[in-house]
Amino acid sequence: MMTDEQYMKMALQEAQNAFDEGEIPVGAIIVCQGRVLSKAHNLTERLHDFTAHAEMLAFTPHRSIWGTSTSISVRFMLP
Numbered sequence: 855m856m857t858d859e860q861y862m863k864m865a866l867q868e869a870q871n872a873f874d875e876g877e878i879p880v881g882a883i884i885v886c887q888g889r890v891l892s893k894a895h896n897l898t899e900r901l902h903d904f905t906a907h908a909e910m911l912a913f914t915p916h917r918s919i920w921g922t923s924t925s926i927s928v929r930f931m932l933p
């Protein structure tokens with residue numbers, strides 16, 4: 855299993871990806887029982903959607919999974 859620091863580095867890499875694409879540099883990952891379920895970064899510029907935040911995009915494809923789990927960690931990288 856990865857350490858918290860390693861998970862945070864993954865989120866930071868997502869933020870870097872956003873920055874490299876001219877987005878606001880925010881990244882998020884969703885981890886459940888040691889498994890990374892989802893990674894995402896801000897896409898507000900590309901999608902012209904002010905709700906396209908990293909954390910929202912990370913949640914969206916996994917609603918059915920995290921809705922039933924009791925041990926989900928969400929890690930946010932804020933600029």
Ligand SMILES: [Zn+2]
Pocket residue numbers: 907908909910
């Ligand atoms: Zn947000």
